Amino acid sequence: MCRWAAYRGDPLYLEELVSSPAHSLIEQSHCATRAKTATNGDGFGIAWYGERPEPGRYRDILPAWSDCNLKSLARQIRSPLFLAHVRAATGGGTRRDNCHPFTHDTWSFMHNGQISGFERLRRPMEAMLDDDLFNARGGTTDSELMFLLALQFGLREAPVAAMAEMIGAVEELAESTLGSILLRFTAAFSDGKSLYAIRYATDRKAPTLYASPVGAGYCLVSEPLNDDVDAWAEIPDGSAVTIGKDGIDVADFRPAKRDAVKPQRVAMSA
Amino acid sequence: MCRWAAYRGDPLYLEELVSSPAHSLIEQSHCATRAKTATNGDGFGIAWYGERPEPGRYRDILPAWSDCNLKSLARQIRSPLFLAHVRAATGGGTRRDNCHPFTHDTWSFMHNGQISGFERLRRPMEAMLDDDLFNARGGTTDSELMFLLALQFGLREAPVAAMAEMIGAVEELAESTLGSILLRFTAAFSDGKSLYAIRYATDRKAPTLYASPVGAGYCLVSEPLNDDVDAWAEIPDGSAVTIGKDGIDVADFRPAKRDAVKPQRVAMSA
């Protein structure tokens, strides 16, 4: 299980979520409480939006708690919209290309969860990607692949709908390939304007997701950042969260049924 | 352009090729003479055969000249068959998974060269791999992919013939996809028993390859390890070298014509 935190609102120093609170992301990386994996020592990453449309990004494979660069950057960078992640690898080696957040053009994405039997689904999932998205794949994680698939399914035009399409496609593929599906997915993503999150699992056991107002904005986290239990509202399984200039919105989320839909792409034969 | 050295014979400390000679691999990584790229600072790797059938391996992304671990290992490990490589990236990011030598079961492989237009060939080349070899792919280099394709084409049964098949298939694919082909390939590989090398290029400008007796064995290198010009025999373009228990053999090498041969595999649609 990974840990993550994301923020949208008036500009905030990243350290306000990443290193300062009682249960800051760095603290959580060392000693987690609610989640199953003891340690998130398999790398970390931050993506933030500043003056350019594309996010800046810093990722590394050291444990977050021992990275001086991360502490300095989090103390220095102030942003109205950022994502931060500490990783406990469930699959995909420990290397920078496998560290969240993933970015593509103006989009960023980070994820906590897993797909059962991914090793057998990986190749047909990759085959659904157009060449440009296929070539954009830098690592080997299921997370990055789901992000690229969401882009394939129209993330730029309809973010939440594209995620529903993507998960629907993965479920259908798992059913047909493995005969069953177990997918847990708690993710945050952004185009630099709005911040989105989805919590969904086929077995209703999606990793946790909490929201809280922070300063003049909202924060989404996998685990509360402090012990003020009243401050953190748990977002239920089967939800899509949108934080935009008009505040926070929580809607039902379910994968798109794709019965008649055929994947747009067939891998070319050599 | 990368640099490499390989040895087969009576057990030799790795440092005899890697760090001790005037133009040792580490020295070459810092300041190359015959080759085009100024520096080989994009990582390094060693693979050696000891008491087990599979090779040991150590790779890292630091420049070879600054890695204390490499110096200690090269000074300590003695082996009758080993490969060593310093990398100057032509494509594929700087990360451990992209560092040579690549290994698979008992096989090891390292390479110096490139394929023009690889970014457009990568996907159909990957599509030629069976699932197990596809899943064994850890990085993004053309080198690793050619190694896996050689395994696909029978490296275990007929090493040099499989390389000829592999290169023939890549040439055919490049012709049909790009309308032209430029491939330069100087590689060494081993199953732990014999040491093989191939020097071949479509434009007769393959990276250099030299052979020399060293102690009670033979050494193959991309660049001579000292200034004793008489000691190093240049292996001409279009050659396959085999060093086995009966000594060294150099034969002509050319890619297999594959006119009637169809790739065994078509990527499945999702």
Added chain:
Amino acid sequence: MCRWAAYRGDPLYLEELVSSPAHSLIEQSHCATRAKTATNGDGFGIAWYGERPEPGRYRDILPAWSDCNLKSLARQIRSPLFLAHVRAATGGGTRRDNCHPFTHDTWSFMHNGQISGFERLRRPMEAMLDDDLFNARGGTTDSELMFLLALQFGLREAPVAAMAEMIGAVEELAESTLGSILLRFTAAFSDGKSLYAIRYATDRKAPTLYASPVGAGYCLVSEPLNDDVDAWAEIPDGSAVTIGKDGIDVADFRPAKRDAVKPQRVAMSA
């Protein structure tokens, strides 16, 4: 609290202690049970004796559990005498120079423990070193400094006595500088012939130390490597262990009283 394992006996693959057992060092690095710190993700190291008098060494700052190089080396290297360590930093940044084992000529050393108020003792402790040992200091840990001080106090001639001198000197220094002393010290060290270990604390709360026969030899560990409680004998606080060609010996250990002894060296003024 760090974790470590050491072995002396007939040659053994390092993986027998490092990665294979139920509670192998790598497993312990991820999830410790008896010790206080949750995770040992601040680097690791191995030192082993082979055909040369000086040990080979491999250290890195990644968590041990995610390092492919370590797994390959531990599987490949077989040695009659080796030390292995996973680190949870108590002081000194996460970098290779701060990873155990430390080595000097033919000697190797690794440690689990701490000195209260080390930040105030560090400078006068360094001042006790002769220039050559001072210049050999590569990192900032109390562990490396105690190793160098032991060399200063005659480790080469009388290993256990030199450790007693070193700890006595540190205690005296702490008393005079801080007015009190809290030192916990569980260390293993070797000259390539015998394997030594000491467990000692001023408050009788030294980190644990266990011994067990393993194959044709003995193993010393900070934590048992499996659940076979009968196999592991706890070495009591205040003990010095020596494993040599005649088997294992456990003796009382206490710091040397240094009343009349003056440090041999006064730092020169600039």
Added chain:
Amino acid sequence: MCRWAAYRGDPLYLEELVSSPAHSLIEQSHCATRAKTATNGDGFGIAWYGERPEPGRYRDILPAWSDCNLKSLARQIRSPLFLAHVRAATGGGTRRDNCHPFTHDTWSFMHNGQISGFERLRRPMEAMLDDDLFNARGGTTDSELMFLLALQFGLREAPVAAMAEMIGAVEELAESTLGSILLRFTAAFSDGKSLYAIRYATDRKAPTLYASPVGAGYCLVSEPLNDDVDAWAEIPDGSAVTIGKDGIDVADFRPAKRDAVKPQRVAMSA
């Protein structure tokens, strides 16, 4: 020989010096022309001033040319005052703590040059430091030590005079310890308000230093960033440069004679 660039003026994206120009620092790190060492592959660092009095900092030991984080940060961060450095190690291992810029409170410092016989001067130089500055030492380079000594000699109060004191003290120490002195020193440093640089060598062969107006500000570099030779004014050996809100000032620089001056501190005996 290292390479560096520094800027003070209206806020500028770091990439304008670090990655964009024809001879950007990253490009120089790969292939240098005027300087002696072929490659600057031993790490890099940036320090920049933003909304806080202390600078932000990012350092790593990879070659600058292969670090995606550096490219992203340089593209994202805009600052009115920053320092950037690529390292070719002359002494001190390749590790983050040895990468420039060094920082202390609000100060930053980077350096190109060397002191002959530093290994024999290091200890008495460290002995001149007060405890707090001694404890701030994280690495082993002569550069960091000269920075800390400059702080010891009053960098905060009189920046250029403190550098003159520091160099005078090192020269005196070298004369008395080694019987001769060879020191080359081209450094930039800042308190977040003004940008300073010094070019000085005992043999008049200090590493080069150039200045040029860039946008609404000034840039100082070890090597010109483009081929527009008229744009870059070479700063002569024996100069101190100050870039403040009133523009650029170049003054003579020579070390302070310290005849009657005694170092403020005598290393305590243990």
